[in-house]
Amino acid sequence: MTQTPDSAVDERLPLQMVGGTALVCEGDVCAVPDSVPEPESLPELDPAPVAGRSER
Amino acid sequence: MNETPTVKVDIWSDVQCPWCYIGKRRFERGAAASGVAVEVEYHSFELAPDTPVDYEGTPEQYLAERKGLSHDQVRQMLAHVTELAAGEGLAYDFSAVHQTNTVKAHELLHFAKEHGRQDEMKEALLKVYFVDGGHVGRIDDLADLAAGLGFDRDEVVNALESGQYSAAVKEDVAQAARYGIQGVPFYVIDGKYGVSGAQESAVFEEILTKAAGEQG
Numbered sequence: 506m507t508q509t510p511d512s513a514v515d516e517r518l519p520l521q522m523v524g525g526t527a528l529v530c531e532g533d534v535c536a537v538p539d540s541v542p543e544p545e546s547l548p549e550l551d552p553a554p555v556a557g558r559s560e561r
Numbered sequence: 562m563n564e565t566p567t568v569k570v571d572i573w574s575d576v577q578c579p580w581c582y583i584g585k586r587r588f589e590r591g592a593a594a595s596g597v598a599v600e601v602e603y604h605s606f607e608l609a610p611d612t613p614v615d616y617e618g619t620p621e622q623y624l625a626e627r628k629g630l631s632h633d634q635v636r637q638m639l640a641h642v643t644e645l646a647a648g649e650g651l652a653y654d655f656s657a658v659h660q661t662n663t664v665k666a667h668e669l670l671h672f673a674k675e676h677g678r679q680d681e682m683k684e685a686l687l688k689v690y691f692v693d694g695g696h697v698g699r700i701d702d703l704a705d706l707a708a709g710l711g712f713d714r715d716e717v718v719n720a721l722e723s724g725q726y727s728a729a730v731k732e733d734v735a736q737a738a739r740y741g742i743q744g745v746p747f748y749v750i751d752g753k754y755g756v757s758g759a760q761e762s763a764v765f766e767e768i769l770t771k772a773a774g775e776q777g
Contacts, residue, residue, distance in 0.1 A: 520749060523755065527758040527759065527760055529759075531608075533608055533609040533628070535579055535580055535638075
């Protein structure tokens with residue numbers, strides 16, 4: 506699994522995240538949700554940089 | 562003023578990522594629905610770089626061994642993934658999948674990009690891995706696949722054996738780290754918006770429309 510080196514954390518490029526997190530593979534495990542929610546509309550933009558992990 | 566804006570989409574994914582193929586279909590549908598001109602560039606992300614090229618087990622065995630899951634649990638997971646893929650018109654066959662190391666497949670994607678045919682190669686690699694039961698880890702198999710698409714087989718073998726595109730793969734992985742990408746598929750829209758995962762096509766349609774509007 507690719508790791509983010511500590512030295513790179515402060516150099517992260519800012520992205521506005523859209524759409525939450527769904528159906529993502531991390532390492533050799535791919536999250537398999539029991540059900541996939543239907544999007545009602547584009548969620549509000551999150552100004553925070555990329556962070557967090559997918560649901561398991 | 563640019564009257565026909567083209568939105569750049571950088572996509573990080575791995576050949577052995579089931580959601581990446583599903584995401585590819587959803588992105589393509591969303592892009593088509595948006596009517597926005599997009600320039601797509603695929604980037605390398607290795608989900609399991611320590612997997613041996615000649616791993617002999619099935620995906621079921623691999624996941625059971627690596628994650629301590631029961632075979633029943635793994636079978637249920639794979640059945641669910643297969644069902645979701647079928648909803649996108651993709652006939653996944655995990656009984657035929659060859660779990661392997663994908664670094665050479667990523668190098669081949671960079672080779673294809675240099676020839677202006679990366680999307681075609683990406684589609685071929687995903688299909689051969691998830692649908693056709695082909696091997697995407699061995700150079701000979703990758704060269705055969707590329708030759709089938711009309712590439713010069715010897716040129717491909719030379720490129721992959723020499724590691725000509727190894728640095729490009731590493732740079733993609735480093736760029737993913739700079740974005741903080743931990744999982745794939747991951748989409749970067751015009752270097753500004755991030756989309757994580759195989760979102761529904763409507764999400765892609767909306768963000769592409771928004772990004773194109775901001776260019777205007």
